Amino acid sequence: MTAPVPAVAPGVGRKPKARGPRGRLTFDRVSFMVVFLGLPLALFLVFVISPFVQALYYAMTDWSGFSPNFNFIGFSNYTKLAQDDIFRRSVLNSVLLAIVVPFATIVIALLFASLVTVAGGASGGIRGLRGSSFYRVVSFFPYTVPAIVIGIIWAQVYDPQAGLLNGILTAVGLEKFKSFAWLGEVATAMPASMFVMVWAFVGFYTVLFVAAIKGVPAEIYEAARLDGAGRLRTIWSVTLPLIRDNVQTAWIYLGIAALDAFVWMQALNPFGGPNNSTLVMPQELFNTAFAKGQFGYATAMGVVLALITLLFAACVFLVNRLTGGRDEGGRL
Amino acid sequence: MTADASTVSRAGVQGAATQTTPKANPGDRRATAVSHVILVIWSIVVLLPLLWAFVSSFKTTNEILSSPFTLPKSFSFANYISAWDTAGIGTSFFNTIVVVGCSLVLVMVLGAMCSYVLARFQFFGNRAIYYLMLAGLTFPVFLAIVPLFFILRGLGLLNTLQGLITVYVSFALPFTVFFLFAFFKSLPEEIYEAAQMDGAGEWRTFFQVMLPMARPGMASVAIFNFLGLWNQFLLPVALNTDPAKYVLSQGMASFASQAGYSVDYGALFAAVVITVLPVLIVYIIFQRQLQGSVAQGTSR
Numbered sequence: 001m002t003a004p005v006p007a008v009a010p011g012v013g014r015k016p017k018a019r020g021p022r023g024r025l026t027f028d029r030v031s032f033m034v035v036f037l038g039l040p041l042a043l044f045l046v047f048v049i050s051p052f053v054q055a056l057y058y059a060m061t062d063w064s065g066f067s068p069n070f071n072f073i074g075f076s077n078y079t080k081l082a083q084d085d086i087f088r089r090s091v092l093n094s095v096l097l098a099i100v101v102p103f104a105t106i107v108i109a110l111l112f113a114s115l116v117t118v119a120g121g122a123s124g125g126i127r128g129l130r131g132s133s134f135y136r137v138v139s140f141f142p143y144t145v146p147a148i149v150i151g152i153i154w155a156q157v158y159d160p161q162a163g164l165l166n167g168i169l170t171a172v173g174l175e176k177f178k179s180f181a182w183l184g185e186v187a188t189a190m191p192a193s194m195f196v197m198v199w200a201f202v203g204f205y206t207v208l209f210v211a212a213i214k215g216v217p218a219e220i221y222e223a224a225r226l227d228g229a230g231r232l233r234t235i236w237s238v239t240l241p242l243i244r245d246n247v248q249t250a251w252i253y254l255g256i257a258a259l260d261a262f263v264w265m266q267a268l269n270p271f272g273g274p275n276n277s278t279l280v281m282p283q284e285l286f287n288t289a290f291a292k293g294q295f296g297y298a299t300a301m302g303v304v305l306a307l308i309t310l311l312f313a314a315c316v317f318l319v320n321r322l323t324g325g326r327d328e329g330g331r332l
Numbered sequence: 333m334t335a336d337a338s339t340v341s342r343a344g345v346q347g348a349a350t351q352t353t354p355k356a357n358p359g360d361r362r363a364t365a366v367s368h369v370i371l372v373i374w375s376i377v378v379l380l381p382l383l384w385a386f387v388s389s390f391k392t393t394n395e396i397l398s399s400p401f402t403l404p405k406s407f408s409f410a411n412y413i414s415a416w417d418t419a420g421i422g423t424s425f426f427n428t429i430v431v432v433g434c435s436l437v438l439v440m441v442l443g444a445m446c447s448y449v450l451a452r453f454q455f456f457g458n459r460a461i462y463y464l465m466l467a468g469l470t471f472p473v474f475l476a477i478v479p480l481f482f483i484l485r486g487l488g489l490l491n492t493l494q495g496l497i498t499v500y501v502s503f504a505l506p507f508t509v510f511f512l513f514a515f516f517k518s519l520p521e522e523i524y525e526a527a528q529m530d531g532a533g534e535w536r537t538f539f540q541v542m543l544p545m546a547r548p549g550m551a552s553v554a555i556f557n558f559l560g561l562w563n564q565f566l567l568p569v570a571l572n573t574d575p576a577k578y579v580l581s582q583g584m585a586s587f588a589s590q591a592g593y594s595v596d597y598g599a600l601f602a603a604v605v606i607t608v609l610p611v612l613i614v615y616i617i618f619q620r621q622l623q624g625s626v627a628q629g630t631s632r
Contacts, residue, residue, distance in 0.1 A: 039442060041461065043502045043505065047483065047499055049468060050483065108374075112374065115370070116371070129367055138375045138378055140619070141378055141382065144559065145607075145612070146563045147565065149604055149607050153381050156385070156597070162398075164380070164381065164384045166400075167399070167401055171401075207623050211623075231363060259472065262474075282474050282566075286570070289477070302475035302478065309471070
């Protein structure tokens with residue numbers, strides 16, 4: 001709590017203009033700094049930073065459950081994790097999600113964003129399709145629905161007997177789907193779960209890309225059209241390079257969301273799906289900690305999850321840097 | 333601002349374009365039709381499950397299980413009553429309003445104060461705090477969840493709404509600070525100096541001069557924080573295990589897993605509608621502002 005008080009001095013010294021009134025350590029100024037910086041920072045350090053730091057230590061202990069005693073075991077938890085088949089399965093599933101879900105979401109969202117902003121006909125002004133604001137409003141709906149509720153709705157839609165999907169499929173004559181368990185078959189459980197996540201994310205990222213595209217001067221699209229670029233060609237060669245930074249941000253957000261697919265998978269397949277085909281790392285971590293009580297081991301899983309998250313972000317930056325260099329060289 | 337600029341240039345472009353390509357060719361019309369078909373299909377894919385859940389919420393469980401398409405025979409709110417009372421969705425709803433409401437107010441006040449100091453005062457450790465916040469934003473909550481459980485237990489805050497509010501505020505803080513940092517950074521220094529000249533202390537300068545100027549940014553962050561906290565699932569599931577204190581997302585999850593055994597699907601759909609409808613209606617009313625907020629978030 002005392003830290004912010006002496007900290008005022010150097011900032012004041014650097015601003016000669018405000019030296020007169022600013023220099024004095026009045027009650028007003030001291031209380032201001034303590035409350036404004038100290039209070040939020042204290043909360044943040046105690047409830048966010050300290051658990052992160054403690055996790056690194058707990059991950060090297062054999063702490064099991066609520067006993068106060070545990071031993072420091074170094075990296076044994078990590079070697080155990082490397083041989084844990086179920087955990088390895090969950091890592092694979094999470095990585096698969098982090099590759100497929102952002103890719104599918106960004107492709108669809110970019111297509112929709114282009115359609116509602118610049119794809120409104122090859123003649124006349126650069127504009128979106130008619131009724132584009134309706135599509136934009138509707139596709140954003142899922143963002144206002146809590147993830148757990150989306151999961152519950154879709155679990156019902158996928159229901160083998162009473163579900164909407166099989167109802168539609170049998171109504172159009174596909175009798176073999178009469179009681180097909182979309183979430184109960186190894187082949188379809190994961191794709192069906194991925195679709196739900198994409199369904200939920202597309203609207204938000206469409207709106208995000210629409211905002212980015214609106215920042216691009218219309219002349220650029222006009223020039224592309226005069227050069228004979230079609231719609232898809234325009235998305236690939238004009239829109240994508242120009243809103244590259246927004247796509248990168250979206251990719252990282254989506255990847256982090258896909259690596260933390262806990263809530264979706266808990267709603268769709270709480271026990272990991274058929275043959276653990278939809279089991280993701282966070283689910284395995286949660287069960288290991290709060291159902292089995294192996295806290296040390298579970299925190300080691302958390303460390304692996306954090307490393308994969310950082311690795312993912314680094315990959316996105318790297319890919320953007322590499323392709324960015326090539327594109328700039330070729331086009332400008 | 334960007335909208336104005338693009339309409340101006342659009343108008344210019346339109347004039348030039350009508351001279352060069354006066355009529356739409358058939359291929360172009362076909363592409364437009366295909367585009368509409370794609371967007372209409374997606375709209376149906378989005379709307380159909382939501383509408384289906386809404387209609388099903390008025391059906392009895394027997395009707396739901398017999399066919400996914402039939403309309404309810406009689407219109408009644410029986411499902412809503414049983415979801416609200418028997419399934420405890422009512423209690424969860426009030427808990428959620430208390431927790432999300434308190435957290436939102438606290439995180440906006442604390443986040444604004446913290447970002448204001450970080451953006452406008454230079455002191456030792458300023459950058460370090462900023463990067464620490466960035467780290468707090470990047471690392472997955474799952475890494476922190478086990479130690480957090482024991483921190484809360486040690487403080488006697490486990491399974492209490494106050495504890496949940498504290499954790500919500502702490503984890504929403506980094507995002508809030510980041511977003512508002514840019515806003516406070518852009519406010520002109522002269523205004524601060526003028527307020528100081530007029531004899532306002534630091535406290536008054538912030539609350540009466542600077543904070544009102546950051547109102548557009550505050551509104552955007554508040555919307556994002558509201559949706560984020562309303563949506564929160566892991567933190568309550570791990571840290572708030574007393575059914576009487578469940579928040580809505582938790583109540584829904586436990587209701588859905590119970591419905592597997594007692595099979596009250598009608599009430600489950602009613603609970604879904606109770607959860608979705610208030611926010612959806614607010615969104616439809618304010619959709620322009622909300623989409624504007626998303627736009628602001630990107631152009632930062």
